[in-house]
Amino acid sequence: MKFLDEAKVYVRSGDGGAGCVSFRREKFIEFGGPDGGDGGRGGDVWIECVEGLNTLIDYRYQQHFKARKGEHGSGRNRAGGKGEDVILKVPAGTEILSEDRETLLADMTTVGQRVRLAKGGNGGFGNAYFTTSTNRAPRHANPGLEGQEQWIWLRLKLIADAGLVGLPNAGKSTFLATVTAAKPKIADYPFTTLHPGLGVVRVDTREFVLADIPGLIEGAHEGVGLGDKFLAHVERCRVLLHLVEGTSEDAGAAYRLVRTELEAYGHGLEEKPEVVALSKADTLDPETLALQLERLEAESGRRPLVLSSATRQGVTEALRALMARMDAAAAEAPVERAAWQP
Secondary structure (H helix, E strand, C coil), rough: CCCCEEEEEEECCCCCCCCCCECCEECCEEEEEEEECCCCCCCEEEEEECCCCCCCHHHHHHEEEECCCCHHHHHHHEECCCCCEEEEEEEECEEEEEECCCCCCEEEECCCCCEEEECCCCCCCCCCHHCCCCCCCCCCCCCCCCCCCCEEEEEEEECCCEEEEECCCCCCCHHHHHCCCCCCCCCCCCCCCCCEEEEEEEECCEEEEEECCCCCCCCCCHHCCCHHHHHHHHCCEEEEEEEEEEECCCCCHHHHHHHHHCCCCCCHHHHCHHHHHEHHHHHHHHHHHHHHHHHHHHHHHCCCECCCCCCCCHHHHHHHHHHHHHHHHHHEEEEEEECCCC
């Protein structure tokens, strides 16, 4: 199934039904009076967070969603029925943005969360509503109110506790496959990973969700390579695991390149807690390993971990380091969620 993390859709709630002009006509009832019923309210447009979805692919093939109009009122004081609602179902982690792609309308982070995007128009009053002591036979009724309409953007940001970042072929997918049951594509060429992946990590009787995104290269914030659009999927992460390939020419330069792209992207990624690790350590001789660690430590300002997903060297230590940084981050900054309702 194709991974789609952004979609633009049009939503419109239903118009209200019109009120009815009617008078009671029955044998032996000389002055029946007005009996026109009210119109029904138009249907609403809702968005709901559901289980079982991990992409917005459904909105690639349908972009227009319109709720049903309310039914018109009728004689004998019969009110019109309410229009049927429309419900857009999205995966957890979906942001709802207005057409300008900047104003956040809702952040769907919890399964079962439900937000109304467009309220249906109220139904019009029938002529029975306008009866007064001085106007016993009103001959007018209200039309229903129009519904609301707007274009919105759906943007999926995967919900994960920790995220993997690094250059292509830094060993991110191999690490994900080693510590979780996920089965990402692994090969010895750049950009093997074309879309984000998730896996559940279990360490020391605790679990957390780990996200892997396609690698970054120089100029990613300008659209080079796969660009930096997938960085949105690690915005929600509490901590980043920055993998630097040990077989690169200069581990320090590789680290600095990725950090530059994170800073250019912004959105707070450059300020997130980070665990730095030198990957593919099993392919390095002791002298090269020591040199790369020295370069990486000088650039990052901290002693990096040494790990090899192939031999599982340092893997458990890296997971424990992530867990410790997540606990510290959770204690310092509680998660804030935005919601909106018209």
